[in-house]
Structure formats: structure tokens, C-alpha cells
Amino acid sequence: MSMSINMKHISTISSPNSNKNACDTGCGECQASCQSACKTSCTVGNQKCENQNIQICE
């Protein structure tokens, strides 16, 4: 269920249930993280999903 609305006491900055990534596919077409600008300090947070065909979760 999507719930990215802001409430009185809590502002949602990001919530996976409100975006397409909840429909997890693991298609593997995105960039390998160590092929970006980092070879020693691994991170995936700044990678982007490249699958444009994922349906938005309801």
C-alpha cells in the first residue's frame, strides 16, 4: 500500500512502498557498483534502477 503522504508530526522523505522499487525484480541490468566512481568504498545507495518497465506497486 502506498503511503508517502506527510502527516502532522512525520514528513516522509522516501518510502519504498510508495515507489516502484517495492515491485522487486532483480533484473540485474543496472550498473555494477564498483564500475561507477568507486573501486574501494562500496555503496549501492547512489545507484539507480534502470528498469523502466516495472509496474508501480499498489
Added chain:
Amino acid sequence: MMHKFEKFGKKIVIDTNSSSVYVVDDVVYEILDFYTPGCNKNSSWFCTLAKKYGENEVSEAFDEIQKLEKNSQLFAKDININNIKIESPIKAMCLNVAHDCQLRCKYCFASQGDFGGQRMLMSDKTAKNAIDFLILNSGKRKNLEIDFFGGEPMMNFEVIKKTIEYAKINAKIFDKNFRFTITTNGLGLDDEKIDFLNQEMSNIVMSLDGRKNINDSMRITANGLGCYDIIVNNFKKIVKKRGKKDYYIRGTFTKKNLDFTQDVIALYNLGFKKISLEPAVIDENTDYALNFEDIEKIKHEYDKLASWVINTKKIDPDFVFFHFNINLENSPCLTKKIKGCGCGNDYIAVTPNGDIFPCHQFVGKNEFLMGNVNNNLFSKSIKSKCIKNLQNTLKLCKNCTAKAFCSPCLARSKFTSELGCKISRSRVESALGTLIPE
């Protein structure tokens, strides 16, 4: 797991299992000191907070937390990694076309370019075999990646050209899409090479540490001279001609420049807008190695950098600091987060003689030798070992506050200490601080 912290006057809450991020007010922030899943308003702490903030306020805030909890957006259950299919076809290759380098950088994890072995260049035959190997083992993956790496890959420019030509021909035959990237030290570049790189590489990573004195104290030539003046001019040429294609100026910081914000500023003042600066991975016995006593300084410096980034992005939205660039809107899927870098699974490194290792940081560690592209040998047992190591590392990550945005690094867990993880955790918090609207 819920984690909360304050950054730049904002009270930030992360739900590490669902990757949700919130900004909350004082009432919610304090309730979260006591709130546990399934609790109710009859708790003694509720009465205490009601006296401080007023019963209506605390009750409303409680209801909002409870709503998120019921939607699994706060206090979400831990992810069952056993339900995630980790084994994958190979899609990305770090192609070490040169185990040689003109520089003798003090912190080089590749032992000044030779990875602890012989200085050598890859032949075009081995490079072509590597392309064949990648295509053969890529299954249905369409997007394949080749990162030209070393040592200094541009010492083997002719093989890079032949490799790209060969890969493009085979991409058409096998319906693949190759992306080429390169990491270069900037030496030995001329206009022809720069034009070639700008045309063929989807991303160019250029090694430069920041201030001239910092760069030249670490990134030195074989005869002991700094390289700053040569490479800065070459990198400026690349960026000037590059248009909108990706690039990063990538630096390293050590104990000698814990004030690394000044290095990011120095790089920005040179006209570079896409900057990455990473902690050095080096023998802890060297006098410039980072260690646990540096953590507080690093944490403070990341906050200082984050403040500068917030102000800079107001006047220059194109500026990017790689490690603060957490993608909240279009973030990678759960499977990607679990699989992380794909070391030894969908990502491998190939040495000049064709040997295959799980990643560039494992090169030369012969217990991790996976095979050789020249005879098409590939050890599934090392791949299984990497997947097993990943699963074990994920257990260590289970209660990490940064796990929603970081990923397991097998090289880090195998060869380095908790230090890198502590640095990652502080960096993630500073990064999130830059992403919260004012």
C-alpha cells in the same frame, strides 16, 4: 530496525529494513526512545511525555508512528535473504589491461600497479578472450560492462581500442549492449586519446586527490616527482570536451588530509563538478593509514563537507559529490541491495594474463583464483564461496544503521577491519543530511 539521528537541525529517522526515511518533530523523536512494536498508550512513558508535550500531541504522534508500523514502513521486519536469488550470470568485468603504472602512489592497493606480481600488459588476444568469456557467461543479461583498469590502463591504449572494436562487433551478433568505462591517472594523454575516451567511455574516472601539495605527496612518479601539473591540464581538457557524458574526479584521502573538505573545494575550484573522494584502503601500519582514532574527525569532516555541498548545490545544481548522492527517488531494488557489488558473482576482474578473480581487490590473492579466460576455465566453487561469504557478511550487516544505502563489500570483510564500515555509517548520515529539504 529503526535508527534516528540529528543532522543540520533536522531530526531524521531511518527504517533500515524498508529503507524509509523520515523527518520528524520533537514529540515523535522522543517517543521513539520508548516506542516498541505493538506497544500501547497505557505505557508509563506515554504519561510522562503527555505531561511534557500535551496528551493530544503525544497521542497524535503515537498514532502516526503506529500507522507507519502497521504499513511495515517503520519497525519493518528484517528481510529474509534466503528468499532472494543471489547467484547471477556475469555482467560486469574489471579488465586490468595493464599491471603497470607510471606512478608510485603510496596508498595504491594494487602495489603501485603490479598487484604484487610482474609488471605486464594484456595482449589483444587475451582481451578478446575476456570479451568472449563475458558474453558466454552473461546469460540473458543485455547490458554488459567493461571497466578498463590497472595499473594505468592507458599504458595499453592499442589493446583498449581493439577490445572495444571487438566487443562492438560481438554485441551486434549476440544482442548485447556494452558500456565501457575507464579509470585513468591522466598521464600520457594527448588530444587523440582524449577524443577517443570521450567518444567511447560512458564514464571516465580521473584520479586526482585535491590540493596540489596533497596530491603530490601521495601520487608521485617513479622518479619521485608529483604529477599534479600534468594531470590537471589533461583532466580539464577531457571535461571541457566531454559535454554531458558522465565523469568523476576521484580522489583518495588519508590520515594526512583529514581536512579533505578543502580538497573537494580545491577540485571544484578547478572547474570539476563531479567529484568522488574515498578513504584510502592501505596497510594499517603505514603512517598515513586511517585508523579508529580518526573516526570522530572523519565524521566531523563529512558534516563539514555536507554543509558546503548544501550551499554549493544552491548555486550550482550540477555539482555532485559521489558518496552523498543517495538515490532516494529511483533507488536500486532490494535484490540489488542484497547482492551488493556482485563480487565473484555477476562481477569479476581479469588480469593481463587472463586470470579471473572475484574483483579488483582480490587480484593476486591466489586462494580466490577463479579460472582463466584463455582456456575458458571457471571455478564455480569460488563463485559459491563468494556467495557464501556474502551471506555471512549480510549477517554482520543485519543491525547496521547504514544497511539501507550501503552494501556488503567482500574485500572489506575479508581483508580489512570494521573501520570502513564505521566510515560508511557516518558518511550515510551526512549524505542524508544533504537530501532533506530546508
